[in-house]
Amino acid sequence: MKLRYSPTSPYVRKVAVAALETGLDGRIERIETDVWNPGTDIAEDNPLGKVPALTTDEGMVLCDSPTICDYLDSLHDGARLIPAEGPARWQALNLHALASGVMDAAVARVVEVRARPEDKRFEGWLERQKLKIARALDALDKQAAAGALDGPVNLGTITVGCALGYLDLRFAEDAWREGRPALEAWYQAFSQRPSMQATVPPG
Ligand SMILES: N[C@@H](CCC(=O)N[C@@H](CS)C(=O)NCC(=O)O)C(=O)O
Structure with missing residues (x-):
């Protein structure tokens, strides 16, 4: 298998962690891709021009990290990252949706600031993304306090871990841990997993 990736993408990290957790990492060849380079050929693989x-x-060619993770999950015999049925399935998928939304809002903030000329920046849009992140993190903190992030690693918890790691990378000044002790404690433990340690994005 070949994975087009960028070293800082939280969506790519999700796939990389899933590959490590399922023992498939060794079967994946990596091709670093700068999707923002005007000369990039990423669209030959993914018409949307995105990694992973x-x-x-x-x-x-599979695009979109949940599809890729679902595919990887079909290739191994261990415990499923996406539980097949029951409450565990909906819990994992819903956590995934919430944490993917945090990634989407954080990436939107980065793009707004980096890709748009300063005089065209839309402050209301940036504020809206910040609010989405804050509300989602509050919800995740409640879930962490209720123990909903405990148990076997799954696509949901991987995505939460990668979303929080991305906030540390891009928005450390927002101090997401403040006022969210349960989420902080959960992340402190989760980020020690070898799969998370092996995929820390470059600073
Ligand atoms: N929903 C996609 C999002 C992927 C995505 O937005 N990747 C970013 C890198 S972090 C990208 O390639 N952006 C380029 C663009 O939007 O043109 C997924 O989960 O894989």
């Missing part, structure tokens, strides 16, 4: 994109051994 995974080419399977059969030559199919």
Whole structure:
């Protein structure tokens, strides 16, 4: 398999952690890709021009990190990252949705500031993304306090871990830990997993 990646993308990190947790990491060749370079050929694999994109051994190109993680989950015999049924499935998928929303809002903030000329920056939009992140983190803190993030690693908890790691990378000054002790304690432990340690983004 071949994975088009960027070293700081939280979506790519999610896939990388999933690959390590499922024992599939060694089967994936990495191709670093700068999707913002005007000369990039990423669209030849992913028409949306985004990473991650995974080419399977059969030559199919999968885009969108949840699809890629679902595919990886079909290739191993261990405990599923996406539980097949029951409350565990909906809990994992809902955590994934919430944490993906945090990633989306954080990436939108980065793009607004980096890609847009300063005089065209939309402060109301930036504020809206900040609020989304703050509300989602409050919800995650409540879930962490209730023990909903405990138990076997799954796609939801991986995505929460990668979203928080991305906030540390891009928005450390926002101090997301403040007022969210349960989420902080959960992340402190989760980020020690070898899969998380092996995928810390470059500063
Ligand atoms: N929903 C996608 C989001 C992927 C995404 O937005 N990746 C960013 C890098 S962090 C990207 O490639 N952006 C380029 C663009 O939006 O043109 C996923 O989960 O894989």
